Amino acid sequence: MAELVVNQDKVTHKILMELIDLCPFNAIEDHSGDLYINSGCKMCRLCVKNGQGVIELKEEENKPQVDKGLWNGITVYVDHFGGEIHPVSFELIGKARELAEVTNHPVQALIMGDDIKELAEELQHYGVDQIHLYEDEKLKDFKVENHTAVFEDYINKVKPSSILVGATTLGRSLAPRVAARFKTGLTADCTILKMKENTDLVQIRPAFGGNIMAQIVTENHRPQFCTARYKVFDAPERGEKFGEIITQNIDSELLNSKINVLNVIKKEKEESISDAEVIVAIGRGVQKEEDLKAVNELADLVGGQVAVTRPLIENGWFNAKKQVGLSGRTVKPKLIFAIGIHGAVQFTAGMENSETIIAINKDENAPIFNCAHIGVVGDLYKVIPELIEKIKGGELNV
Numbered sequence: 338m339a340e341l342v343v344n345q346d347k348v349t350h351k352i353l354m355e356l357i358d359l360c361p362f363n364a365i366e367d368h369s370g371d372l373y374i375n376s377g378c379k380m381c382r383l384c385v386k387n388g389q390g391v392i393e394l395k396e397e398e399n400k401p402q403v404d405k406g407l408w409n410g411i412t413v414y415v416d417h418f419g420g421e422i423h424p425v426s427f428e429l430i431g432k433a434r435e436l437a438e439v440t441n442h443p444v445q446a447l448i449m450g451d452d453i454k455e456l457a458e459e460l461q462h463y464g465v466d467q468i469h470l471y472e473d474e475k476l477k478d479f480k481v482e483n484h485t486a487v488f489e490d491y492i493n494k495v496k497p498s499s500i501l502v503g504a505t506t507l508g509r510s511l512a513p514r515v516a517a518r519f520k521t522g523l524t525a526d527c528t529i530l531k532m533k534e535n536t537d538l539v540q541i542r543p544a545f546g547g548n549i550m551a552q553i554v555t556e557n558h559r560p561q562f563c564t565a566r567y568k569v570f571d572a573p574e575r576g577e578k579f580g581e582i583i584t585q586n587i588d589s590e591l592l593n594s595k596i597n598v599l600n601v602i603k604k605e606k607e608e609s610i611s612d613a614e615v616i617v618a619i620g621r622g623v624q625k626e627e628d629l630k631a632v633n634e635l636a637d638l639v640g641g642q643v644a645v646t647r648p649l650i651e652n653g654w655f656n657a658k659k660q661v662g663l664s665g666r667t668v669k670p671k672l673i674f675a676i677g678i679h680g681a682v683q684f685t686a687g688m689e690n691s692e693t694i695i696a697i698n699k700d701e702n703a704p705i706f707n708c709a710h711i712g713v714v715g716d717l718y719k720v721i722p723e724l725i726e727k728i729k730g731g732e733l734n735v
């Protein structure tokens with residue numbers, strides 16, 4: 338761990354006041370002219386950058402060192418259920434291929450289950466170099482202890498440098514357990530991933546309530562683990578068959594979960610905003626619940642689903658599944674209307690990769706216009722009826 342060292346001899350009243358103002362966490366205090374850092378400090382290092390040498394970062398001596406050359410490959414954990422691969426796994430394969438170009442590492446897929454050869458063969462069409470297949474009847478149902486044991490076995494045998502896991506219910510349960518076994522870092526819900534030439538994976542995600550984009554690097558441990566949500570990255574097109582399937586074996590004794598799955602009841606597939614191709618997203622600019630009638634009419638006309646910002650969940654108008662954003666769902670439709678939405682980073686983090694964003698806001702300075710492809714400055718109570726009229730009259734084709 339790094340620590341902050343305060344050079345009290347360099348502290349002047351002016352610098353102290355500036356740093357107190359600068360710290361976003363109110364962690365710097367004036368103790369009779371001395372600078373004191375309290376427990377609110379989140380090590381954001383703003384004070385180190387701007388403190389004119391008053392605060393220094395002291396890196397830990399004898400840091401653990403890893404031989405990065407021994408770790409080779411970018412592995413995607415393939416999430417599947419009921420004979421279908423979760424689409425997030427394809428998206429991660431697309432990202433892994435991009436990252437692998439920097440380091441010339443192979444892209445590997447890790448798939449485990451029972452009677453899943455066909456799924457492994459399907460993966461051969463997505464540009465994966467190696468598909469590591471674990472089949473055992475004890476892997477038929479997801480049992481976190483068994484799946485963790487297999488994952489551990491795989492890492493010990495193959496030694497991948499980076500591992501990408503979909504932030505599904507299953508992935509969120511599995512990835513931290515495996516990361517803990519290797520005493521390595523895991524960054525959850527990454528929205529951007531970049532690769533350094535030295536094989537360090539730069540894991541970028543909103544942090545501190547979405548106020549900053551944190552860049553997290555696991556410099557001294559391998560493997561590097563991250564999860565990413567569905568609809569953040571692009572899946573590659575299905576192509577020619579490529580890559581080899583490597584059958585891996587694990588000592589069945591290690592699959593010793595005490596969980597006995599009696600029955601698996603498949604949930605009805607629900608309509609989800611994450612799958613929508615067109616979305617009409619609304620925010621607090623819509624003032625009354627009865628105004629939703631016009632919003633629904635617009636959504637019907639454009640063949641879209643209605644989605645909302647968090648305040649509209651909090652006021653009880655919508656179910657939480659309709660929320661877009663950091664604490665809601667990530668969406669990447671072909672077209673999204675953002676109507677009466679300010680454009681807080683916590684909202685845009687969940688929709689800024691949409692193909693076309695049309696923002697309607699009466700405030701021309703609203704941040705939503707920064708990520709919009711088309712911006713309409715106007716009152717939604719005038720713009721929505723006009724849009725409806727024009728679509729109905731055939732003047733506008735959406």
Ligand SMILES: Cc1cc2nc3c(=O)[nH]c(=O)nc-3n(C[C@H](O)[C@H](O)[C@H](O)COP(=O)(O)OP(=O)(O)OC[C@H]3O[C@@H](n4cnc5c(N)ncnc54)[C@H](O)[C@@H]3O)c2cc1C
Binds near residue numbers: 646648681682683687
């Ligand atoms: C940890 C954390 C997580 C969060 N997660 C999320 C999240 O996942 N999703 C989310 O949405 N928020 C989230 N938030 C809340 C977020 O910070 C914002 O408060 C929220 O997104 C604001 O919603 P809004 O844009 O609808 O409302 P407001 O900020 O009130 O904006 C309303 C907008 O409507 C415009 N407007 C008003 N009247 C009209 C009109 N007649 N015509 C046209 N435009 C009009 C205004 O100009 C304004 O820009 C989170 C916050 C925190 C701290």
